[in-house]
Amino acid sequence: MFQTSSRLRVLGRAVGTIGALSLAALGATPAAPAASAASASADDPSAGVVLGRTAPVDGVEPGGTVQVPTSFTNTGTEALRKVWLTYTLSHGLAHPDRAELPSNCTYSTIAVGDGEPDRTEVICEFDQAVRPGVVYAPGKQLAFPVRGSALYEVVAVKAEIAGYPYPGDNFTPEVPGTAPAVELAERPDATPAPAGSAENSRWDVADVPVTAVNTADFRVTGARLRGGVGDTVPLTVGFTDAGPGWVQRRDRADAVRIVLRMPSGTTVTRADPYCRRTGSGKYLCGVDFPWVEEGYERSYTFRLRIDKAVPGAQGSIGLTGASRPFDTDTGNDEAGIRLDVTGAAGSSGGSTASSGAGTALPLVGAAAAAFALGAGAVLVVRRRMNGR
Incomplete structure (x- = not known):
């Protein structure tokens, strides 16, 4: 059994594991982030980030890969200097090989405890200006390998602007990718989230169900x-x-x-x-x-x-x-x-x-x-x- 602080950090970082309750239902909050790298204060109500909606992904094949299209809007009033996207993968999904993972992304394994199967976390850091009121998405979406055990899976996506989401004690050491870095690209064809609509000024999370063709x-x-x-x-x-x-x-x-x-x-x-x-x-x-x-x-x-x-x-x-x-x-x-x-x-x-x-x-x-x-x-x- 992990210490309470570690357990809450896992819950805060891995919201959306199949069968898990939301942070609000658990009454838990994520561990305090590192110092803000955004030009606006993380506690400033004018700051915020909102993820775009992503439809469930069905029909993926064990042995193949799955992409979870990810986008977000800076709903604050000032440009951001950094954004982090975190992908927490349930048991039947895996991180990309280092040669396929961009160099500005890392992966690690989460030992959840209480007998729950380990999960995988991939964090990508985007060190570039993010203008308010504009939809951004990675220029190349990550492809996650689908394990032979995959069936009812979830990718919990988190956009964060308050500082690097360092793993806790129950994470294995982070391993960086070796592929060329990926950058964020503006999506002028997408509808941005309204200004000031962020429920949290520091981060937003969304669960994307992934169903494999398996028995x-x-x-x-x-x-x-x-x-x-x-x-x-x-x-x-x-x-x-x-x-x-x-x-x-x-x-x-x-x-x-x-x-x-x-x-x-x-x-x-x-x-x-x-x-x-x-x-x-x-x-x-x-x-x-x-x-x-x-x-x-x-x-x-x-x-x-x-x-x-x-x-x-x-x-x-x-x-x-x-x-x-x-x-x-x-x-x-x-x-x-x-x-x-x-x-x-x-x-x-x-x-x-x-x-x-x-x-x-x-x-x-x-x-x-x-x-x-x-x-x-x-x-x-x-x-x-x-x-x-």
Whole structure:
């Protein structure tokens, strides 16, 4: 966990990460900037900068690049001598190679903490006069590589006039580009923001959603248990994001919810801490955070007491909650929890591992009714499991 000041700086600099709240909602403010390089005071109400509107970018391909057209207006009354543009990239986007990055730009990595995937920040410094009432844009827009894990991404763009936005302790050292420097160019064809319209005299931020053509395969693993009446047996079932995409929803819904129904004739004597009971033998489970990275795995462990033999007893595990349009393979969204009671008439017998880590079984009969559950909040435990 980072110190509060560092955390607020990240929030101030990286507003717009998918699922994150705005600065206003968090009650946070950016760390105090360095001395102003503008000809007007940063606290002067006559100073200000306003970003132009940028439409969401859809249909980008993993392995390709994405450009986020950026422009701004000096809404103050005096010319500025310097402007900085900062691009904070979510997990599925990367900084350009040094050979492609202009020499007046740098990149670094943000270690956000709390288990959230690292992000990338690119800062470009423009040391030139910026006239009031005129729209400016970089003469060449940056192209950001799209990683194989990209799905629902965001580029948080920030224009700043109050001084260089130095990284905090949770940033890696800045690396400058080696390509020719890029300059700002006037855009006479664009409509400038009205004078005095800046909400903040020092900076402005805007989120640009970027959607990649990609999928993420959410899957569950069931179990097969074996024991006699009166025995207490362990149960382990699991969830995996098999990728290739990572998922953090723009609707801020939980990354995934999982519903479990225990086999008839059993009693849960110990439940997984990420699960809560919603009915007789029924549990709703979540994951560590409101996002899941590609390759993420989570096991749920219970202990079940076998109270009586019920022929064909079978429970279930399945995905529930918000829709998953990114998951096109729905055949592994449900699996069974099979219980064989030894010594009972009709038992199939045979041999398994009692931990039940293995085969996914299809749902049958009333097991599908478990998927009507989903009300209430998932217990959130702020820690990683399985070494993640």
